[in-house]
Amino acid sequence: MTRKRAAKRRTKPRKKAASSSAAPKRRLLKFSLLALGVLAGLFLPWMVYLDHTVKTEFEGRKWDLPSRVYARPLTLFPGQPMTGAFLLRELQAAGYREAAGANRPGSYSRNGDRFTIYSRDFQFADRKQAALRFQVSVGSGEVAGLADHRGQAISLARLDPAEIGSIYPLHNEDRSVVRLDQVPPLLITGLQAVEDRQFKHHYGVDLKAIARALWANLRHRRVVQGGSTITQQLVKNYFLSHEQTVLRKLNEAMMAVLLEWRYSKPEILEAYLNEVWLGQQGARAIHGFGRAAEYYFNQPLERLDGDQLALLIGLVKGASYYNPRRHPERALDRRNQVLKAFLDTGLMDAAAYAAARGRPLQVTAQARSGQASYPAFIDLVKRQLRDQYREQDLRSEGLRIFTTLEPATQAAAEQSAEDGLSALAAAGLPEDLQSAMVVVDIHNGEIQALVGDRLAGRVGFNRALDARRQIGSVIKPLVYLQALQHPETFNLLTEVEDLPVELRLANGDLWQPRNYDGESHGTVTLLEALSQSYNQATVQVGLKVGVPNIVQTLGLFNLQDAVEPVPSILLGAAEFTPLEVAQVYQSLAAGGYTSPLRAVTAVLDANGTALSRYPLNLSPLPRRDAVALVNYALTQVVDKGTGRGLRRWLPSDLTVAGKTGTTNERRDSWFVGYTRNRLGVVWVGLDDNRPAGVTGSNAALQLWGRAFARLPLKSLTLDLPEGVGWYWVDPVEMALATEDCPGAAKMPFAEAALPARYASCTANGRSGRGASQKTPWWRKWFGKNN
Amino acid sequence: MEEREVDSRVRNPASADSAGVQVRPLQNPAVQELTRGALAAEAAGDLTGAAVLLERALRIEPRDPEILQYLAEIKLQQQDWQQAMNFATRSYDIGPRVGEICSRNWRTIGVARQHLGDAGGSREAERRAGQCMNTRPPSL
Numbered sequence: 001m002t003r004k005r006a007a008k009r010r011t012k013p014r015k016k017a018a019s020s021s022a023a024p025k026r027r028l029l030k031f032s033l034l035a036l037g038v039l040a041g042l043f044l045p046w047m048v049y050l051d052h053t054v055k056t057e058f059e060g061r062k063w064d065l066p067s068r069v070y071a072r073p074l075t076l077f078p079g080q081p082m083t084g085a086f087l088l089r090e091l092q093a094a095g096y097r098e099a100a101g102a103n104r105p106g107s108y109s110r111n112g113d114r115f116t117i118y119s120r121d122f123q124f125a126d127r128k129q130a131a132l133r134f135q136v137s138v139g140s141g142e143v144a145g146l147a148d149h150r151g152q153a154i155s156l157a158r159l160d161p162a163e164i165g166s167i168y169p170l171h172n173e174d175r176s177v178v179r180l181d182q183v184p185p186l187l188i189t190g191l192q193a194v195e196d197r198q199f200k201h202h203y204g205v206d207l208k209a210i211a212r213a214l215w216a217n218l219r220h221r222r223v224v225q226g227g228s229t230i231t232q233q234l235v236k237n238y239f240l241s242h243e244q245t246v247l248r249k250l251n252e253a254m255m256a257v258l259l260e261w262r263y264s265k266p267e268i269l270e271a272y273l274n275e276v277w278l279g280q281q282g283a284r285a286i287h288g289f290g291r292a293a294e295y296y297f298n299q300p301l302e303r304l305d306g307d308q309l310a311l312l313i314g315l316v317k318g319a320s321y322y323n324p325r326r327h328p329e330r331a332l333d334r335r336n337q338v339l340k341a342f343l344d345t346g347l348m349d350a351a352a353y354a355a356a357r358g359r360p361l362q363v364t365a366q367a368r369s370g371q372a373s374y375p376a377f378i379d380l381v382k383r384q385l386r387d388q389y390r391e392q393d394l395r396s397e398g399l400r401i402f403t404t405l406e407p408a409t410q411a412a413a414e415q416s417a418e419d420g421l422s423a424l425a426a427a428g429l430p431e432d433l434q435s436a437m438v439v440v441d442i443h444n445g446e447i448q449a450l451v452g453d454r455l456a457g458r459v460g461f462n463r464a465l466d467a468r469r470q471i472g473s474v475i476k477p478l479v480y481l482q483a484l485q486h487p488e489t490f491n492l493l494t495e496v497e498d499l500p501v502e503l504r505l506a507n508g509d510l511w512q513p514r515n516y517d518g519e520s521h522g523t524v525t526l527l528e529a530l531s532q533s534y535n536q537a538t539v540q541v542g543l544k545v546g547v548p549n550i551v552q553t554l555g556l557f558n559l560q561d562a563v564e565p566v567p568s569i570l571l572g573a574a575e576f577t578p579l580e581v582a583q584v585y586q587s588l589a590a591g592g593y594t595s596p597l598r599a600v601t602a603v604l605d606a607n608g609t610a611l612s613r614y615p616l617n618l619s620p621l622p623r624r625d626a627v628a629l630v631n632y633a634l635t636q637v638v639d640k641g642t643g644r645g646l647r648r649w650l651p652s653d654l655t656v657a658g659k660t661g662t663t664n665e666r667r668d669s670w671f672v673g674y675t676r677n678r679l680g681v682v683w684v685g686l687d688d689n690r691p692a693g694v695t696g697s698n699a700a701l702q703l704w705g706r707a708f709a710r711l712p713l714k715s716l717t718l719d720l721p722e723g724v725g726w727y728w729v730d731p732v733e734m735a736l737a738t739e740d741c742p743g744a745a746k747m748p749f750a751e752a753a754l755p756a757r758y759a760s761c762t763a764n765g766r767s768g769r770g771a772s773q774k775t776p777w778w779r780k781w782f783g784k785n786n
Numbered sequence: 787m788e789e790r791e792v793d794s795r796v797r798n799p800a801s802a803d804s805a806g807v808q809v810r811p812l813q814n815p816a817v818q819e820l821t822r823g824a825l826a827a828e829a830a831g832d833l834t835g836a837a838v839l840l841e842r843a844l845r846i847e848p849r850d851p852e853i854l855q856y857l858a859e860i861k862l863q864q865q866d867w868q869q870a871m872n873f874a875t876r877s878y879d880i881g882p883r884v885g886e887i888c889s890r891n892w893r894t895i896g897v898a899r900q901h902l903g904d905a906g907g908s909r910e911a912e913r914r915a916g917q918c919m920n921t922r923p924p925s926l
Binding site: 075077078079080125126155156441442443444591593613615616617618619620624677719721722 | 814815816818819820834835837838839841842844845846848849857868869872873875876878879880883
């Protein structure tokens, strides 16, 4: 935006010098010259100063553009786990309006389980996608059908994502810059019709308009009319002082003239369109029509209709007074005045005017979510980007940040934390219980939801990332993972002793771990020990495999530094954050493939060019055979063990794996659970670490159940890697069986070292050949699917 | 590079091994569409684009051994040897462990190991690739 327009330079009309040489005239001339000199001496430097100010402001101004943060876009496809409520929540989060017929981008209509959705065009991280009107039907917990507007089946539809936050410039101006050639022509003509009809012709100030305004104001003895041109308003916006002094008015007028002298009309108009103040969201000022369109209508500016443009133009007069969310009647009146101006100036014909006038305001109920809506998640986004981007760039470069947040999953998590903690308080637990929750996609480590406070909207301590708490029995699967890496010694049916154990620690203390119920259970299988979370049996197993080896297992997740190699870590006397716990279980749940947990998938610059991508990465754990066995055991936790309480929340036929955790004196409650695709970690406790009366199953598990009950889920299926197979087991004798043994169930074992015992219902069992290592072909249940 | 390593050392020999006998399970149409897009992107030399589309396909079918192996082959062309190996390993873990895809799994692992300086591991992987056709699929 540069270049002066010499053609517009005006020369002052010079008075002809008098020819007469009379003395009084000469005195007058002298006086005039002196006055002119004084004036010039003061005025010219002042003009130069103003000119410099205007030039610096106009040309030196590079708008600081906030970065926009987007949720993951929802991709719909037939067979996808889905409920009507979940889809509805996603549509609402992305700012879709319910409208009969769904005939505009950004709207939907719903008829029971059938939705018609009109998506908006959007620049995704991979490509730009045009608006699409399509139909979705939901049934039996999944997307049953997907068709385009002609009814032709389509395989895939991607919705433009919810904007979940912005990273704002420190001066708190919110703006989405538009180019003059992108904005609807009606905005340009309509704006002039309402604000400055002489814009094309004046030189910055419109003397007639000023005179008119002056007269009106005098008549009413107060300010009822302003005579400011668009150029003057732009100047006013630049210097943002609203004092009404004559000197200021004069300055403003002179600067307007200077602006016009230096710059073209289109340049001035474009600056104006991006500069004018059109609303206030808390401490943040909404500048320009681009952002105003998003802020009030959740639509890009070029998508707005005449009535919507009229509302925005009307706001120029007083965005606070005519605030359509706070004063809808005033706003409607103002909009209709503007529409009338459109009609009077011929910008709209009578039919279009009548139609536009008949429409409601159509402003979205809520402003696009600002920073405060997902504080915990946005915090994580910033942390992930911190290494690669300077804070200053995040605040000013207009980056587009694509994240993994699933709005509907986040809503489920938040609601469950709130409801769950209220229910616990009602049941007599402390009122100030806190919680944190992490939900991730098992197969790619994408963080779908993050709750860091019992009030999800509260900015502050982010417990999901920063609360280091003892994890209790949540660590136990790692003890068994280590044990099961030695199939010649341990399989799920190996018997271990759950008996009192005493250990003299390095500091001389005597350690006597007890079970949760205070009992010792004698000889139990490994499977029972884990699924019932027996402490004494776990210590026996852990001591056998060696505490240093457990620490080494933690090392697979880079968590080894957080612990001391002491026996008490076998029972979870080690402090981790919910996010760290989620990383460990993500890896287990994915069959032993660690995908680093991530919140950001791509960052684009303001032009849509990718600056960074964070692709999916996998790294395999060395012993995925043992991982498969642990995963199976964790399904038994929910089926028969300490996680049984989950059935209250979930359908009985849904396969879920999980683990509870409780710490000393009931200070911490943990539950980690996963279905086929989703993993959730919940922690409940008190910030000051007082005993809270919580156990894994009475608190965290309840919150987890509430959250997952709201999500579309599929049963966990276990993949068995090479070397592990399914075998029939007699559930009473806990020994190998055959399919025809009563109640026989399948259980995974390392093929190289099967359990030695056979159930009495088998030929081997009856003949007492229990120690046979060779497995007849019929014992093995072939195939890899559960 | 005249002939791409991924063709000369992974796809072509695996296809030759399987002698045209291929069992392709029915794929989700959404996955098919994305995979087609990935093939087009790969053919146009846009490996990043292909990887992005395959990741989208994996969001739909995270345990599809075909997509995992295909992504491994893209990583191979991007010379991300470690990830090529990891994706191929994952594909093998949950795949049929027999036939053409098994052969592509091990050949990818072989090429990746070689580039990572693990000559012995690479030879072992080539041997495993050869066995993919010897082992008959387990029958019920």
